[in-house]
Amino acid sequence: MTDTDRKIEATNARRPQAETTGRVFDIKRYTLHDGPGIRVSIHLKGCPLSCWWCHNPESQRYEPQVLFRPERCISCGACKGLDEIAAAEGCPAEARELCGVEMTVNEVMRAIMKERMFFEQSGGGVTLTGGEPLGQPAFAVALLEACKKNELHTAVDTCGFADWGVFEVTLPYTDLYLFDIKHMDPEKHRLYTGVDNEIILQNLVRLGEAGAAIFARMPFIPGINTDEKNLHDMGRFLKDVRGIAQLNLLPYHSAAEDKHSRWNMDYKPGKLYPPTENALRKAAELMEGYGIKTVIGG
């Protein structure tokens, strides 16, 4: 947790819940692959992991960031003499984009409730994602609680790297956890994501024991985690975890590389390729062999 975070947490503690604020970098409507039905995905900024293949590299830092797209700039001079954030807000061409804005729970709920009829029709709801939503625990819990007050289905899309205490407070307000497992090997996990996987796997087991509904999700990235050993290790581990309704294999998509280059970020893996359908099918069969219901895609 950064200093800024601690400050916000401290402030939040003294506020009524609806006024609790957090940093949101995107609200996406009509998402179909982050839980059942038509959903709204609330993307919270900041993540304790820094996965090589991250699809939202601009979401990793907790602080708001201004992203610059030089090809859009028309050199109008509107940004002259302004600080970075004011310049982004005033840029006519949207060459400067502000990533991450401070929002209250009420503001986010207003956006969410616009979609209520779609949730009701489709059995959908709200998915908190990121970044890592549990990286802003007070805000995440307040949002989930507000959703449940409005009888909305809730899902938390998490990398699993958080204090167990944080998971515990989300339990009463969370209908489904989308729980990422990136690699079973602690060393490789550290290499590719920057953190150890021990706490992640422990949290998964405890969530299951606490009675949560879980979709385990594995980003399926050839060259990173699709070797047979890793798949067998994962199968052996998951078969004994309670509460896992299914495992989703999420095929790697080259959009990640585009995003890194758009924001001038270093793309560590060099070049990755999406998996073949055959590889996905075989991996699914392997997992099914452990008695785990496996779905290809989100």
Next chain:
Amino acid sequence: MNERIEKLRNESFDTHPSFSAERAVLETEFYRENDGKYATPVMRGLNFKYICEKKTIYIGPDELIVGERGPRPKAVSSFPELTCHSIQDLEILNSRQTQSYSVAEEDIKAYKEMVIPYWKGRSMRDKAFARMPQKWLDLYEAGTFTEFGEQRAFGHTALDGLIYEKGMLDLKREIAEVRARLDFEHDPEATAKDDELLGMDYSCDAVMIFAERHAELAEKMAKEERDPARKAELEKIADVCRWVPAHAPRDFWEAVQMYWFVHLGTITELNGWDAMSPGHLDQHLAPFYERGLADGTLDREKAKELVSCFWIKVNNTPAPPKVGVTAAESGTYNDFTNINLAGLKRDGSDGSSEVTLIVLEVLDELRLLQPQCNVQVSARTPDSVLRAAGRVIRHGMGYPSLFNADVIVQEQMRVGKTLEDAREGGTSGCIETGAAGKEAYLLHGYLNTPKVLELALNNGVDPMTGKQVSIQTGDPKNFKTFDDLYEAFEKQLDYVVTTKVEVDNYLRSRYAEFFPATFLSVVIRDCIQNGKDYYNGGPRYNSDYIQCTGIGTITDSLSAIKKHVYDEGKVSLDALVDATNKNWEGNEALRLTVWNKTPFYGNDDDYADDIMQRVYTSLFDTIDGRQSILGPTYHINMLSTTCHNYFGQKTAATANGRFKGMPISDGTSPSHGADRNGPTAVVKSMGKMDQVKSGGTLLNQRFLPSVLAGDEGLAGLVNLVRTYFKLGGHHIQFNVVDEATLRDAQKNPEQYKGLLVRVAGYSDYFVDLDDYHQEEIIARTAQEAI
């Protein structure tokens, strides 16, 4: 599809549309000989009969359903009594790049020597333009509106179940009974009614003669046929054509052939807008289907084959060639036959059946330009039917479009139709609501609403020409508040609509006077009983519509003005108008500011959507209830066909950041690229429009194929549609194709000959569109799910 259907389908697909002067020549012969001898309706009935007696009869190899509008498949007739094409028009038709029609030398010769000398000055178009008021011409030439009646007959007709219950002999009996009852002593209209009824009677004879001539030809071909299977088919065809349309059909085959003869009759007597439609085809055919299965005379495959044969027949009737502004506003071979599926029955129960699914299969397999097809979705329509439609939609042809049957009932009851008649109604043309088989539904032309705002911002001067084309409503420098500007807009709107309606009424009365549709009147309820023509108040219901276009563009422009001029004072109205009139030259920062920093319609943002509702209400208040020659029959509907492109070319840059000449927004869709929050936000915005007060709205959504893939994608589509319809939406349609595919099709058109895309209320072959329209399709926002 079986071998027969594949062959017929490919023939139809590969045949290039051609022009045929046959009908024009026959009509000219008849008029030269008979003009002045009879009252107009009698003349029209006899003229139609003469054409049916003389025109070439065509029965192609392998056909089961027979009859063509022209002398051969895809040969289009012309209607010189309405629009007499010049030699130059014909040469352009023959040589133009898109939507060309081959024109033979002998047809040009016939026009030069016979048709033009007779009809020049006598045609409806010549008569109409001879007395158009200058104030109308000023607005018309500026692209403020278009006029449907200036070259084709009004009309927008779908049928109900009448022709499956009554044959022409039954209807002739009804005509005779009404004639016998006429009271020549007390009813001053008795003679006019008698003339009209006599014209109707001749029209019934005409289609029976047309059918009999098919029977004779089929019999003759059967005698010469060596293949015993085909010989039997030809004998059956002869038998069918001897029975219908004289009598009500006895089985599925006869029911399909019955409709086709009636269809051909209506599009041969006159050139009505938006052809003709069977209405609820599946509901009409379902009883014959069930009976056939029960008595063993029909199986599912045979029924599907007959529906396929019918489908191909409709594809063989391209729209007659248009000229001038009308060609620009509706540039397509499509003649807008729009088949309704599912929906509600007269008693309010679910109208879907096995025939619904058969028709969807035919649609999916044949992939032809025509007919249009839509699914009427009621709360009672099973999800399985909607999913079946969704699977066809996913294939990317733009068919079927989806309508909200429950809202369509409300729309009709609001304008005084009975509940039962409303349920039997549906959609014709693109998205237009009507009481099938019971209504004269007359469209009068498109209204360019962004142009009306432009007139308010320029004190009645057209900035494209510098000419004063409308009334003065004040110098925009003096508009102190947004409401001052809005008041000027409403004044312009009232003036423009009044000017248009005056001419619409004039043209409508000319059709009643000179071109009664005596055959169509036979199959539209109450015309016989009233002794009055379709164009003269004969039908049970009569309505007139003005099609309002560009709600996205005008809303976004007003939103930009409200925010940047009046709320934030960042720019003066004068400076903004000046920038638009100079097409943003030297003002890119201002253009991008309005484009990127304004709340736009289509994002579920009340700032913009409130303005949309205000504009919509103004359109409704200005138009709904205006007087036609039959009373307060004017209403609004909200569609643009391809007119948003023509209007775009006539409209200067707009305050939403749009450049001069670019298309205005289509239908009721958001401006291209303005909807930035996904499809749910679009339908939420649209749901704020009180659509029940219209005769239809049109929402285009372009999806990339990946969004609709798999069970989740299909469920997403179904749920999006269901929710939109709960919100009161009237219509939604989908283009499912990715940009790369479209770009590739531009480069290699020959490889994409069959690529159908949704254009407006209809689909067209992408490679048949000109560059401008192709770019317009590509520019529509593609909605991507995450």
